[in-house]
Amino acid sequence: MTSGTNSFFDVTIIGGGPTGLFAAFYAGMRDLKTKIIEAAPFLGGKLPYYSEKFLYDVGGVAAMTAGDLKLELEKQARTFEPDIVYSQLIERMERLEDGTFRLTSNTGETHLTRTILLAIGFGTLVTNKLEVPNAERYEGRHLHYGADSVEQFRDKRVLISGGGDSAVDWALALAPIAKFVGIVHRRNEFRAHEGNVVQLLNTAAHIMTSSQVKEIHGTNNRINMVTIEQLDTQEDVELEVDEIVVCHGAKPDLGEIKNWGLNIEQERIIVDAWMKTSIEGIFAAGDVVEYTGKVPGLIAGGFTEGPAAINQIKAYLNPSQEVKPIWSTEHAKLLSIHHGS
Ligand SMILES: Cc1cc2nc3c(=O)[nH]c(=O)nc-3n(C[C@H](O)[C@H](O)[C@H](O)COP(=O)(O)OP(=O)(O)OC[C@H]3O[C@@H](n4cnc5c(N)ncnc54)[C@H](O)[C@@H]3O)c2cc1C
CATH class of the missing domain: 3.50.50.60 (FAD/NAD(P)-binding domain)
Structure with a gap:
């Protein structure tokens, strides 16, 4: 009314x-x-x-x-x-x-x-964005700053960027249903609820600390791969993913x-x-x-x-x-x- x-x-x-x-x-x-x-x-x-x-x-x-x-x-x-x-x-x-x-x-x-x-x-x-060239091109389609349901990630290869509660929660929620879950975080340890971090370590999630997303590779607004930079060694690794969930807070x-x-x-x-x-x-x-x-x-x-x-x-x-x-x-x-x- x-x-x-x-x-x-x-x-x-x-x-x-x-x-x-x-x-x-x-x-x-x-x-x-x-x-x-x-x-x-x-x-x-x-x-x-x-x-x-x-x-x-x-x-x-x-x-x-x-x-x-x-x-x-x-x-x-x-x-x-x-x-x-x-x-x-x-x-x-x-x-x-x-x-x-x-x-x-x-x-x-x-x-x-x-x-x-x-x-x-x-x-x-005001959501903190993933600061990577061309990230906007994938936003709303395959690069997410939140989602209504975890179901949309079933059987997908998902990369989560972030190291706080929200990032760890997403990794835990997706681990049982996604084909692959990676989590990349700039710091060398997570800043999330301790119990949840312990749970995360017991999942199959691929954990990359002291690392950040450097580049996104895709065709026709679909993501195929990301380049991850290892911040200590400055080495790059490539990872095949379909979706990116960004949890950099707001x-x-x-x-x-x-x-x-x-x-x-x-x-x-x-x-x-x-x-x-x-x-x-x-x-x-x-x-x-x-x-x-x-x-x-x-x-x-x-x-x-x-x-x-x-x-x-x-x-x-x-x-x-x-x-x-x-x-x-x-x-x-x-x-x-x-x-x-
Ligand atoms: C992932 C997550 C998990 C959480 N888990 C828990 C938990 O387990 N237990 C717990 O107790 N709490 C939890 N919280 C915290 C809880 O959600 C908040 O404490 C609660 O929502 C605060 O309520 P609020 O009404 O004060 O503010 P909000 O929920 O933030 O609501 C404020 C509203 O004001 C509106 N607004 C803002 N500015 C204006 C404006 N100028 N004009 C008109 N409207 C405006 C906003 O749009 C918003 O809808 C969690 C939060 C998050 C993010």
Whole structure:
């Protein structure tokens, strides 16, 4: 559902990742007129990028794929029917005379809101590319910076470039189904979860450390072979491959939000214990925030920071009223939705 951009919302949540989605549910529980604005054409934040992986560290969920968690979060977020706007990257914020805000997105559309909750993760992620001549020629076809499914690599000869968690995860996922898996990494050791590196060493994957892709050889946009440079000896080796998966990470970029006047350090928004930013009426939660004791990169962190921010937003909007804790088990609307009472 989308509404006219001229109607006012109590809270506009920028970012439809796990933090933003759960905060939207909680804002509904607190009777706030809520809008979510997401830059991507889909919800879920980072979850769709590793949808087939299992998450084991979300409280109360023993094991669930990131894809399924996205679906559950989306279903929960829709409980109180928030307004959801897709494919708009919020760039500008203006404070109006009455203390409310006008947000403007990259499409030029504007949104009016009394408060803002920034749940923007790392902002936009700018993927680090494989710096090899002609790499762009194969991009999207046989040179990948991510993929929807591992199935597309079944029975293929795949080279993975990178040495972090993502590279090792790809190698582990492809080892049982690909015809050949090679992994090439500039450093002499992997910077991935120790247990996964041990698992990788026990697969048939061909491991090339202190090495990098130097050249890609192909015909008609198909890859046939790559030249790998051994960095210590400067020797070149040739390897026959069909597909290359590049896992060189991405640079976080908060984009225009950096110019709003917020207190930002190293692409993180500094908040206090109530998730208040340095600008009154603007709150932040999830991967984007930094405060003493922040546990970074944990979905469960956003699940507490989001409600903490929403409770403060409720107090900000109703300064004369005491904001009491609220339990879903006693929430009249939730009871009527789920039990028809
Ligand atoms: C491969 C991988 C494995 C992981 N495994 C785990 C795990 O096992 N357990 C765990 O707890 N965590 C894990 N994580 C981390 C987890 O995914 C993040 O902590 C979580 O997604 C953070 O949620 P978020 O909503 O704060 O941010 P995000 O998920 O990053 O969502 C932010 C959203 O904001 C949008 N956005 C950004 N800027 C704007 C803007 N200006 N306007 C509009 N929209 C904007 C983005 O498009 C994005 O959708 C993993 C991450 C990765 C990459």
